[in-house]
Amino acid sequence: xxxxxxxxxxxxxxxxxxxxxxxxxxxxxxxxxxxxxxxxxxxxxxxxxxxxxxxxxxxxxxxxxxxxxxxxxxxxxxxxxxxxxxxxxxxxxxxxxxxxxxxxxxxxxxxxxxxxxxxxxxxxxxxxxxxxxxxxxxxxxxxxxxxxxxxxxxxxxxxxxxxxxx
Amino acid sequence: xxxxxxxxxxxxxxxxxxxxxxxxxxxxxxxxxxxxxxxxxxxxxxxxxxxxxxxxxxxxxxxxxxxxxxxxxxxxxxxxxxxxxxxxxxxxxxxxxxxxxxxxxxxxxxxxxxxxxxxxxxxxxxxxxxxxxxxxxxxxxxxxxxxxxxxxxxxxxxxxxxxxxxxxxxxxxxxxxxx
Numbered sequence: 001x002x003x004x005x006x007x008x009x010x011x012x013x014x015x016x017x018x019x020x021x022x023x024x025x026x027x028x029x030x031x032x033x034x035x036x037x038x039x040x041x042x043x044x045x046x047x048x049x050x051x052x053x054x055x056x057x058x059x060x061x062x063x064x065x066x067x068x069x070x071x072x073x074x075x076x077x078x079x080x081x082x083x084x085x086x087x088x089x090x091x092x093x094x095x096x097x098x099x100x101x102x103x104x105x106x107x108x109x110x111x112x113x114x115x116x117x118x119x120x121x122x123x124x125x126x127x128x129x130x131x132x133x134x135x136x137x138x139x140x141x142x143x144x145x146x147x148x149x150x151x152x153x154x155x156x157x158x159x160x161x162x163x164x165x166x
Numbered sequence: 167x168x169x170x171x172x173x174x175x176x177x178x179x180x181x182x183x184x185x186x187x188x189x190x191x192x193x194x195x196x197x198x199x200x201x202x203x204x205x206x207x208x209x210x211x212x213x214x215x216x217x218x219x220x221x222x223x224x225x226x227x228x229x230x231x232x233x234x235x236x237x238x239x240x241x242x243x244x245x246x247x248x249x250x251x252x253x254x255x256x257x258x259x260x261x262x263x264x265x266x267x268x269x270x271x272x273x274x275x276x277x278x279x280x281x282x283x284x285x286x287x288x289x290x291x292x293x294x295x296x297x298x299x300x301x302x303x304x305x306x307x308x309x310x311x312x313x314x315x316x317x318x319x320x321x322x323x324x325x326x327x328x329x330x331x332x333x334x335x336x337x338x339x340x341x342x343x344x345x
Contacts, residue, residue, distance in 0.1 A: 001179050009305065039323055105183075114342045123183050124339050131312055131335040138316035145217045155313065158289070158306040162296055 002105045006126055010097045012160050013130050014090060020137050021083060024144055024151050032147045033079045039146075040139050047143060048082050051136045055089045058129045059096065061111040062122060068112070093129075179280045184304060188275040190338045191311045192268045195229070198315050199264065202322045202329045210325040211257055222321045226260050229314045233267050236303045237274060239287050 025033070025044060036042040041050050049072055056071040071085055107122045137155065144151055203211070203222060214221050283304075286297050312333070319329050337343050 002183065005301065039320065039328070113336060113340060114344065116340075116342055118340055118342075120336075120340065121183075124336060127183075127187065128334070128336040128339075131308075134309055134312045135316050135333055138313040139320070142218065142317065142320045145219075150217060150219050155309070156306065157309045158298065158302060161298060161302040161306075162289075162291065165296070165298075 001102065002123070003100045003102045006100060006105060006123065007097055009130055010093070010126075012157060013133055014094070015160070016137060016155050017086075017090065017133060020140060020153070021086070024141065024153060025079070026083075028144065028148060030079055033082075034076075035147055037143050037146045039142070044140060044143055044147075045077065045079070045082060047136060047140055048086065049077065051133060052082070052086050052089050054132050055093060055129055058125050059089070059092050061125055062096065062109060064109070064111075066110075066112050066117075181278055181280050181283045184283060184301065185275045185278055186339065187308055187335075188271055188278070188304065190335055191308050192271050192275075193338055194315060194333060195264065195311065196268060197331070198318055198329075198333075199261070201331055202319060206322065206326055208257065210322075213325045215321055215324045218317065218321060218324070220317065220321065222318055222325065223257070223260070225314050225318045225321060226264065229311060230260065230264055230267060232310050233271065233307055234263075236307050237267070237270055239289055239298075240274070240300050240303050242287060 025048075028044075033044045035044075036046075041047040052071045057068040060068050071089060074081075077085070105121070105123045108119050109122050109125060110117065110119045111125070112118070113120075134155075141151055141153055203226070206222065210222070212221055212223050283301050285300050287300060287303070289296050289298050289303075315333055319333070322329055332344055334344075
């Protein structure tokens, strides 16, 4: 049951992430993707790269890795490469989540967080990713508003649930 | 990816994770208020930032409205629709109401159990009355809280200076704070 909830929330997150890419980021001129706005990670490029790194890093933590590698090995990826990498990391998560069950939800994971060795249940790492992506979707919308214009982006979880119930 | 439906037939289960997520929402609201909003002048608190279409005051009001309306929906004390309470521009009044809401959500988290978590309540929408599950309303509040706190920190950076702390669920759960 708890794992079903995590799957529902993951499906919502994936839908919102894709909508953000398709409706907000991709219609922008490519040059705007690289503009440093001076807040948080600065540019859409760096903001998106940070989210990908986090998703990739927490997936590694769930696999038991103590050494977390970056998702990119080049310094200045263009938008299509960032999107490609985002989709690849998302696919890693999807393959994990579809097999997810209640035992995995509560499995204790030993990992490193803020330079400290900690042991936490898997659900805490999973919901960290859900929360982190939500936080950064909001930041990405703020960056787009600063670069271009405010975007009407309805990310209501309640409305998402209602639509699925119809 | 397929859409999943929560299986509510499996009887009682441990909702400690949901309790912790609600406590996180309460904690982070307080943290944002104390570290980012309280230091603002009244003018900074009320200042509209055009490109963000809002002010710190209006974002606080939206969080309060959602947390208030959704808790009433869950508890069945109305309103079942999403009508906002009256506009509040006074910071002391907003602080008092938000503080009261934090206590209400904390009490709700303490009393939350598996039965309540998967129970249903009625919600009025533009398309008519709809039945929703309590866990869906809880997660709606959690998501909107995270998004709006992000907006508040951006607004604070625009009217004052960037906050020197970050927003993170795991830092709350582990106690490993930065800033």
